[in-house]
Amino acid sequence: MAAVEWSKSVGKDSAKPVRMRAGEAFVQALKDEGVEVIFGYPGGAVLPIYDILYSADIKHVLVRHEQGAAFMAEGYARATGRPAVCLATSGPGATNLVTGIANAYMDSIPVVFFTGNVATAAIGSDAFQEADITGITLPITKHNYLVKDARDLPRVIREAFHIASSGRPGPVLIDLPKDVTVAEIDYVYPERVDIPGYKPTYRGNMRQILEAAHAINLAERPVLYVGGGAVHSGAHEEVRALAEKANLPVAMTLMGLGVFPADHPLSLGMLGMHGTVAANWAVDRCDLLIACGARFDDRVTGDLSKFAPHAKVIHIDIDPAEISKNVVADIPIVGDLKLVLQDLIEKVQPKRPEAWLKQIDEWKKEYPLRYYPRDGEIMPQRVIEAIYEVTGGDAICTADVGQHQMWLAQYYGFKQPRSHISSGGLGAMGFGFPAAIGAAVGCPGRQVWSITGDGGFQMNLQELATVKSYNIPVKVAIINNSFLGMVRQWQELFFDRHYSHSDLHTNPDFVKIAEAYGVRGLRVTKEEELAPALEEAARHDGPFVLDIHVAREENVFPMIPSGKSVADMVGLKGRLES
Amino acid sequence: MKHILSILVQNRPGVLARVAGLFSRRGYNIESIAVGTTEDPDVSRMIIVVDAEERIVELIAKNVHKLIDVLKVQNLTHESYIDRELVLIKVNATPRTRSEIMQIVSIFRAHIVDVSDQSLVVEVTGDEGKIDAIVSLLRPFGIKEMVRTGRVAMARGAWSDEGQQQRPRVIA
Known part of the structure; x- marks a missing residue:
C-alpha cells in the first residue's frame, strides 16, 4: 500500500475520495480537525493505529498510565480551549481512562477519547483485553460510538469533535475494533455535520433577556455568580463589561476563577464552602442573583433551602437541563453565555448601588482571607503567595484535590481565564500533575505550575517519566504536610480528631524520586529557603520538583460545613474562634 | 403520579440503554416501556410509564432530551391522549368454570386464543382501567401467567409527528 500524503486538504467533501486504511483515515481525520497532539499509550488492540503513527507527522505524547493521558488531554483542552485527543488500547487501557472521562464530563471539557477494542467478531465473547467501554462510559460521556463499519469512521470522528466542542462541551468516546482499523475505505472528510x-x-x-435586564435595573443588592460556563463560552470580556456597566459585585465558583480579575474592586473572590466571607454574605443578602454558566453545585450552595433566600434568580446556561435543577430560576435564559450577555449588556442601564457596594467593601475589609504565620513552619498559604510573586501572577496553575487546591483558589488571585485548572466536579486526586503536562504541551512559552499535595502527586507521579522524555518544563510544587490534609481537617472538625488512615508520614523522598526519573528536585523545609527555591525552579529550563514541607495541621478557612448554610460558616477570621 | 413519556429516538443500537439509564440513575423504576419503529424505519418511538413527581419527571425528560440520539420528548400526561395495552392472561379453567370465564371475556370484548383442559389464554386490549378490571375479575379463577406489552399511547387529534424534527420540542 502506497504511503498516504498527509495533508490538510486530503479528502475534503469537494476533493476526490482517497483510498486508505482506516488507521490512516483516523490520523487524516485528526489532521483535518486541526489536532496537533495525541496523548496515548499503545496496546494490542491499537497496534494497527500505532503502526500508522510510526510514520505519521502528528505529535504523540507517550504517557506512563492511561489515566495520565486522560488528564493530560483535559489539561490541554482546559488551557487552550481546543478539543483534545486521547488514545488507549482495549480492556484495561480503556478502563484506566474512566476516571479521566468522568472528570471531563463533570467539568464539561471537550476531549475525544479513542479506545481500541477486540475485533468485531469477538465483541461480547469476553475475549482477551475486552471491555464494554461504550457501556461503561454511557453515563459519563456526552456521547459515545462503537464503530463497526470502517466506512463510518470519518463521519463519526467529524461528529465526535462537533459534539465534544459545541453546546455544553464534554467528552466523546470512539471505540475502534481492531479489524475496523485495518479495513480499507474511501476517505472523504465530511465538511458538514x-x-x-x-x-x-x-x-x-x-423576551427573557429584556426581563433579566429589567430585574438588574431594579435590583438594589445584585450579585453576579460566575461559573465554568463563562470559561467555556469565552465570555470573560462580557462578564466584565456587564459587571462594570451596572456595578455588579462578582462571585466566582472554583471553575469560574480567572473569568473576572481577582484584584478588580468588584471581585468578591470565590463563593461556596471555602469561599470568602464577602462572597457568601453577599449571596446570602442579595435581592438578585445572576447565575452565568454555573450549576448551583452543592459545594456552592450548601443547604439549598437556605441558599440566597431573598434573591430573585436569573439563570443563564446553555444546558436546559441545568435550569431549575437545584434552585428554581425566576428568569431562565437558555443560550450561549457570551451571546446572551452581549444582548443583555445593551439593555442594562448604567447604575451604582452605592449602599450595597459600601456594605460589601466593609465585609471585604473586615473579613479578608487570612492566615496566621507560625515560627519555624512554612505556611501553605504563604507558598501560594510566593508562587504568585515568582510567576508575576501570570502562570497556568493546576491543582490536585484537597487543601492545597483550596489554598491555590484562595491565594493565587487569578486574573485570566484558563489560567486556573482544577478538578471541580469529580474532585479527582491525581489530576493536577498530568493536567499541567497537557497545559504545557498546549501552551508552549507559558509558565505552568502543578500545585499538588503529597497524596495526590503519588497518584500519578509516574508521569515524571513523560516530562523527562519530552523535557516538558512543568514546575511541581508539592505542598507536603504528610497528611491527606482535607481528610485530616474534616476528621479534626467532625470526627473527634480521629486521624483514621489520613497520616502519610511514611511518604517517600520526593526529591530522590524526581532524581530517579532524571528530573531536578529540591526540598524546602525553611521559610527563608522558599523564595530562592521557587526562583531556581522557575529559571530552570525543564521540569522541576519542589518538595515543600509545610505546617502539618493547618486548616482551610473560612468553611461552611457540608450541607450547612452561611449562618454556620466557621473560621471567618482565618481560624476557629475559641 | 404516573407519567407517560413519548420519546422519539434514532433507531440505533444502545439507545434504549442510554434512555433507561437516565431513569435508573435517579433511582426511578420504569413501570413499563414499549418500543417500536415509527412510520420512518430510521426512527423509533418509546412509550415509557414512570411513577414519579412532576419535577423529577421534568428533570429526567430534559436529560433524555440531551441524548444525542433522542429527537423529541413529550409528556402525554399533560395532553389528551389514547392509551392501550395488550395483555395475555393464562387462567385456570375447568369445564365447570369455563363458561363463566367466557362470559367475562365477552363482556370485555377480549378473546380466547388458546384452550386446554385446565386453562384458557385470554387476549385483552384496552386502557389501564379496562385491564385492571378484567385482571381483578379473572384473579379468583387463578391466573397462572400474565404477559403485558406495556402501554402504548398517542396524543389525540389531527396533529402528528410529521416534520417534527424541525418543530420546537415540547419539553426541552
Whole structure:
C-alpha cells in the first residue's frame, strides 16, 4: 500500500475520495480537525493505529498510565480551549481512562477519547483485553460510538469533535475494533455535520433577556455568580463589561476563577464552602442573583433551602437541563453565555448601588482571607503567595484535590481565564500533575505550575517519566504536610480528631524520586529557603520538583460545613474562634 | 403520579440503554416501556410509564432530551391522549368454570386464543382501567401467567409527528 500524503486538504467533501486504511483515515481525520497532539499509550488492540503513527507527522505524547493521558488531554483542552485527543488500547487501557472521562464530563471539557477494542467478531465473547467501554462510559460521556463499519469512521470522528466542542462541551468516546482499523475505505472528510437530535440553543430568548435586564435595573443588592460556563463560552470580556456597566459585585465558583480579575474592586473572590466571607454574605443578602454558566453545585450552595433566600434568580446556561435543577430560576435564559450577555449588556442601564457596594467593601475589609504565620513552619498559604510573586501572577496553575487546591483558589488571585485548572466536579486526586503536562504541551512559552499535595502527586507521579522524555518544563510544587490534609481537617472538625488512615508520614523522598526519573528536585523545609527555591525552579529550563514541607495541621478557612448554610460558616477570621 | 413519556429516538443500537439509564440513575423504576419503529424505519418511538413527581419527571425528560440520539420528548400526561395495552392472561379453567370465564371475556370484548383442559389464554386490549378490571375479575379463577406489552399511547387529534424534527420540542 502506497504511503498516504498527509495533508490538510486530503479528502475534503469537494476533493476526490482517497483510498486508505482506516488507521490512516483516523490520523487524516485528526489532521483535518486541526489536532496537533495525541496523548496515548499503545496496546494490542491499537497496534494497527500505532503502526500508522510510526510514520505519521502528528505529535504523540507517550504517557506512563492511561489515566495520565486522560488528564493530560483535559489539561490541554482546559488551557487552550481546543478539543483534545486521547488514545488507549482495549480492556484495561480503556478502563484506566474512566476516571479521566468522568472528570471531563463533570467539568464539561471537550476531549475525544479513542479506545481500541477486540475485533468485531469477538465483541461480547469476553475475549482477551475486552471491555464494554461504550457501556461503561454511557453515563459519563456526552456521547459515545462503537464503530463497526470502517466506512463510518470519518463521519463519526467529524461528529465526535462537533459534539465534544459545541453546546455544553464534554467528552466523546470512539471505540475502534481492531479489524475496523485495518479495513480499507474511501476517505472523504465530511465538511458538514447534521445530527437531527443535537441542535444546541445559542441565542437567548429576547423576551427573557429584556426581563433579566429589567430585574438588574431594579435590583438594589445584585450579585453576579460566575461559573465554568463563562470559561467555556469565552465570555470573560462580557462578564466584565456587564459587571462594570451596572456595578455588579462578582462571585466566582472554583471553575469560574480567572473569568473576572481577582484584584478588580468588584471581585468578591470565590463563593461556596471555602469561599470568602464577602462572597457568601453577599449571596446570602442579595435581592438578585445572576447565575452565568454555573450549576448551583452543592459545594456552592450548601443547604439549598437556605441558599440566597431573598434573591430573585436569573439563570443563564446553555444546558436546559441545568435550569431549575437545584434552585428554581425566576428568569431562565437558555443560550450561549457570551451571546446572551452581549444582548443583555445593551439593555442594562448604567447604575451604582452605592449602599450595597459600601456594605460589601466593609465585609471585604473586615473579613479578608487570612492566615496566621507560625515560627519555624512554612505556611501553605504563604507558598501560594510566593508562587504568585515568582510567576508575576501570570502562570497556568493546576491543582490536585484537597487543601492545597483550596489554598491555590484562595491565594493565587487569578486574573485570566484558563489560567486556573482544577478538578471541580469529580474532585479527582491525581489530576493536577498530568493536567499541567497537557497545559504545557498546549501552551508552549507559558509558565505552568502543578500545585499538588503529597497524596495526590503519588497518584500519578509516574508521569515524571513523560516530562523527562519530552523535557516538558512543568514546575511541581508539592505542598507536603504528610497528611491527606482535607481528610485530616474534616476528621479534626467532625470526627473527634480521629486521624483514621489520613497520616502519610511514611511518604517517600520526593526529591530522590524526581532524581530517579532524571528530573531536578529540591526540598524546602525553611521559610527563608522558599523564595530562592521557587526562583531556581522557575529559571530552570525543564521540569522541576519542589518538595515543600509545610505546617502539618493547618486548616482551610473560612468553611461552611457540608450541607450547612452561611449562618454556620466557621473560621471567618482565618481560624476557629475559641 | 404516573407519567407517560413519548420519546422519539434514532433507531440505533444502545439507545434504549442510554434512555433507561437516565431513569435508573435517579433511582426511578420504569413501570413499563414499549418500543417500536415509527412510520420512518430510521426512527423509533418509546412509550415509557414512570411513577414519579412532576419535577423529577421534568428533570429526567430534559436529560433524555440531551441524548444525542433522542429527537423529541413529550409528556402525554399533560395532553389528551389514547392509551392501550395488550395483555395475555393464562387462567385456570375447568369445564365447570369455563363458561363463566367466557362470559367475562365477552363482556370485555377480549378473546380466547388458546384452550386446554385446565386453562384458557385470554387476549385483552384496552386502557389501564379496562385491564385492571378484567385482571381483578379473572384473579379468583387463578391466573397462572400474565404477559403485558406495556402501554402504548398517542396524543389525540389531527396533529402528528410529521416534520417534527424541525418543530420546537415540547419539553426541552
